[in-house]
Amino acid sequence: MKLYKAKRTTPYPTAQALLRSISTAFDTKSFLSSSDARKLDDSCSKQVDIHIGEFEKLKELTVISPIRNVYGDEIAARVTIFLQKVFKSYFDWISTHPLDGFSIGQANKYLEDSALLSSLVTSTFLEEDNHSQKLCAPNGVNLTILDDVEDNSLLTLFKSKEVKDRVRTWIKQAELPSFKYVASLEQHxxxxxxxxxxxNNLKWSIIATRFLLEFQPHLENARFAFDDFKNSTEDNRMQLSDNYLRLQSLINDVLHEYKQNARSPKSEKNKKIVSELLLSIKTELDNCTELEGLTYRYHQLLGKHLVLSGKLEEANFAYKKAFELSLYRAHSKDQIQAIISEALVVAAYQTKADKVFITRLKSASILFGFDLLPAKTKSENKQKLEVLASNEIEHYRYNFNNCFPAQYAYPNTAYPEYDLKVGSIVEETPQNPLDTQRKNMKVGSKAGVQRKMPPIVYAALHNDVEQVKSCLERGDSVNVTSEVGDSPLLMALSHLDRFDPLTESLDRQIFEAISLKPHSAKILNTVTTRKMNFPLMAAVCTGEPEIVHKVLSLNEDIEIDLRGGLDSESALYHALGLVKECKKPIWTIDDFLNRLQPENLHRLKPLFAGVNIDDLPVIKNERHKKILEEYLEEINKRKLKNYPTVSKMRQIARILIKKGSNVNLTHRIKGMDYTPLMLAAEMDELNLFKLMIEHEGDWKKSYTLPIYATHRNKAINCLDIAKHYRSERVVKYIQTELLC
Structure with missing residues (x-):
């Protein structure tokens, strides 16, 4: 297999190298463009870590899109799931089976002898779901189509001798079928x-068989299976030289020193002990090339030593080396995962945060399955997928002192102090915004987080009608924001939020006064840093159609499909979600707990930046459960009191649709690429569904089923969704009006 023969610098092949083998097996690598193939080849030869956005794009261009173009959404969805599962299994394997004591040659031998990757790829390809269908060979796909039999059914389809001869070469495996040739096979x-x-089934049968033949020969010669591979790696370590064992002992001594004194003040003696141990490790590495697989350990331990010494710039460089050398070698919790965790806070605590390195770390963490993408992955004027949430770097900077408390550093170490940008604002004494003529006033405590905001924003934040009116009378502009993006209009709308259980007044006076003033498109299209809110989204949450109308009329350049909120939703998608909420406003404790999924919790990070999430309350006993039940009871009372009617929320959705909101806009929710049209189908909102169809709604648009979900189809469209949720009216409408 070329995967094992290619020259590389890591024991395990990189993700992009495995992707290249898969695209070669499908023969899709250059189907769309030879430049896509070159990009994939370059990513294999010129880099080890790859940006998650670039990797996903290469997957799409060299495998998924070619298959979708020829075989449609269902087969493409199955191949997408196959790729997700293959790479998840591969990274899980690497995490639990480090090869930190192996040379490239040794790793190649063990990988090839065990047929690890061939077994992983083919077993996933043929994995059966709970509908007794093979993942990439569903019902109707024949994997024996190229069997060498005299009366092969494929030969009987063609009259041309040239085509028959070509098919015979496939059957005899003299050559493998070309993806491009098979794509137009029916023409012959x-x-x-x-x-x-x-x-479609016949042609995919040929390509699926081709794919398996590309990998299958390596299985025939396999001498042992996964468990044997694990035992073999352990046996190899037992036979390593005394140099390796001596080096490992020195590494363990440093780790012990760090652990023993982790939460206690350190002395010069502690510093000297670690310095001498690190020097011994460096000497061992310099004197023995067979130990190069452990070099990452030296840089990891050195990085921590330099942090404790206050040498943060040098520490950042050491962590870079540790990260780079541990890739595709040592992915366990104590290895690269620990390196990434420490490196993120060190890189963020530089005089100028090392965003390039932080992005590399975060991207690798997402690729390997240690972390998740943020809700918002696309930024204006940026082509690359965004892997950092809006205030994530500031959160890492805040966490530096939790990871490396100054009181536990080496003697005479002084870390730089930075102004806190994240965390809760505690105002010591309320201020009068009319007392200042300055453009901005500082809010918060000197010992904690302080934030700059214009006086009129401060007055609106505190819902002080008279102060807001006084600010307007003296000429204060409404086209201003705080440093996190809060505007007077947004603050006024937040006090009218009927879906926030903490809303008290619902007094419109500030909104009515501010909305009389001209508003710039920039203010209307500004998304706040923490809550990721913006005026149109806030207007939707008032549950008042006339307020939504008013905000939309403030400037013709308002972005109707601007995204915000913790799930990066458009105003229309959010409005539909609130229709659903109004239909079932009462939360049970199970409803609450069901929302505490990894993705939901991950998307709370921007909101809780500057807060130690480990300190957040969790349900540990019956007393905690009782407290939560009482809390939910109070919240439900407020919901019933404040929630708008379902008809009002439907009216708001209609306003946004007619204003041109994109009803096919994709939202990444629970691993699904959901659209507003799909959400309407789920809720059986027939009138809204019809209106969206009239506004270019694409009911055939599908998303790929998440790997945790089960369904006969893997490409899910509005009809599948409506059937699944028993949305009878939408099902009937699609079948009688759209299918005929």
Whole structure:
């Protein structure tokens, strides 16, 4: 397998190298463009870590899109799931089976002898779901189509000798079928010999068989399976030289020293002990090339030593080396995962945060399955996928002191002090915004977080009608924001939020006064840093159609599909979600707990930046459960009191649709690429669904089923969704009006 023969610098092949093998097996690598193939080849030869956005794009261009273009959404969805599962399994394997004591040659031998990757790829390809369908060979796909039998059914389809001869070379495995040639195979057969679905199944049968033949030969010669591979790696370590064992002992001594004194003041003696141990490790590494697989350990331990010494710039460089050398070698919790965790806070605590390195760390963490993408992955004027939440770097900077408390550093170490940008604002004494003529006033305590905001924003934040009116009378502009993006209009709307259980007044006076003033498009299209809120989204949450109308009329350049909120939703998608909320406003304790999924909790990070999430309350006993039940009871009372009617929320959705909101806009929710049209189908909102169809709604648009979900189809469209949720009216409408 070329995967094992290619020159590389890591024991395990990189993700992009495995992707190249898969795209070669499908013969899709250059189907769309030769430049896509070159990009994939370059990513294999010129880099080890790859940006998650670039990797996902290469997957799409060199495998998924070619298959979708020829075989449609269902097969493409199955291949997408296959790729997700293959790479998840591969990274899980690497995390639990480090090869930190192996040379590239040794790793290649063990990988090839065990057929690890061939076994992983083919077993995933043929994995059966709970509908007894093979993942990439569903019902109707024949994997024996290229069997060497005299009366092969494939040969009987064609009259041309040239085509028959080519098929015979496939059957005899003299050559593998070309993806491009197979794509138009029906052109060489008599008309009406097969219908479209039969041809699709037949052609995919050929390509699926080709794929397996590319990997299968390596299974025939395999001498042992996964467990044997694990035992073999352990046996190899037992046979390593005395140099390796001596080096490992020195590494363990440093780790013990760090652990023993982790939460206690350190002395010069502690510093000297670690310095001498690190020097001994460096000497061992310099004197023995067979130990190069442990070099990352030296840089990891050195990085921590330099942090404790206050040498943060040098520490950042050491962590870079540790990260780079541990890739595809040592992915366990104590290895690269620990390196990434420490490196993130060190890189953030530089005089100028090392955003490039932080992005590399975060991207690798997402790729390997240690972390998740933020809700918002696309930024204006940026092509690359965004892997950092809006205030994530500031959160890492805040966490530096939790990871490396100054009182536990080496003697005479002084870390730099930075102004806190994240965390809760505690105002010591309320201020009068009319007392200052300055553009901004500082809010918060000197010992904690302070934030700059214009006086009129401060007055609106505190819902002080008279102060807001006085600010307007003296000429204060409404086209201003605090340093986190809060505007007077947004603050006024937040006091009218009927879905926030903490809303008390619902007094419109400030909104009515501020909305009389001209508003710039910039103010209307500003998304706040922490809550990721913006005026149109806040207007939707008032539950008042006339307020939504008013905000939309403030400037013709308002972005109707601007995204915000913890799930990066458009105003329309959020409005539909609130229709659903109004239909079932009462939360049970199970409803609450069901929302505490990893993705939901991950998306709370921007909101809780500057807070130690480990300190957040969790349910540990019956007393905690009782407290939560009482809390939910109070929240439910407020919901019933404040929530708008379902008809009002439907009216708001209609306003946004008619204003041109994109009803096919994709939202990444629980691993699904959901659209507003899909959400309407789920809720059986027939009138809204019809209106969206009239406004270019694409009910056939599908998303790929998440790997945790089960369904016969893997490409899910509005009809599948409506059937699943028993949305009878939408099902009937699609079947009688859209399918005929």
């Amino acid at each position: 057969a008599p008309p009406n010999s097969h219908d479209e679905k039969q041809w």
